[in-house]
Amino acid sequence: MATATARFEARMSQEVHMLLKRAASLEGRSLSDFVVGAALSAARKTVEQNDIIRLSVNDQELFAKALIDPPEPNLAMQKALALSSQILGE
Numbered sequence: 001m002a003t004a005t006a007r008f009e010a011r012m013s014q015e016v017h018m019l020l021k022r023a024a025s026l027e028g029r030s031l032s033d034f035v036v037g038a039a040l041s042a043a044r045k046t047v048e049q050n051d052i053i054r055l056s057v058n059d060q061e062l063f064a065k066a067l068i069d070p071p072e073p074n075l076a077m078q079k080a081l082a083l084s085s086q087i088l089g090e
Contacts, residue, residue: 010035 012020024034055063073081084090 020035021031024031027034029037
C-alpha cells in the first residue's frame with residue numbers, strides 16, 4: 001500500500017537555496033530529502049521540548065512529596081469523587 005504524500009513549497013533567497021543544495025550534495029541526498037529531513041528533525045525537537053514539563057527544584061520536591069504522601073481529599077474532591085462514582089455506576 002502506497003503512503004500518501006503532501007507537497008510543500010517555500011520561497012527563499014538564492015543564497016539560502018544554494019547553501020541548502022550544497023549541504024544536500026555533501027550528504028549525498030536530494031535537496032528535497034535534505035530539507036524534509038532537517039525540518040522533520042527540528043519539528044520533533046520542538047514538539048518534544050514542548051511536551052516536557054519543567055519544574056524548579058522546589059517544585060520538583062513538592063511534586064515528589066505529593067506523590068509519596070498525598071494530602072487527604074478536600075470537600076470539593078470528595079464531592080467530585082462521589083459524583084464520578086454516581087455517573088459511572090461504581
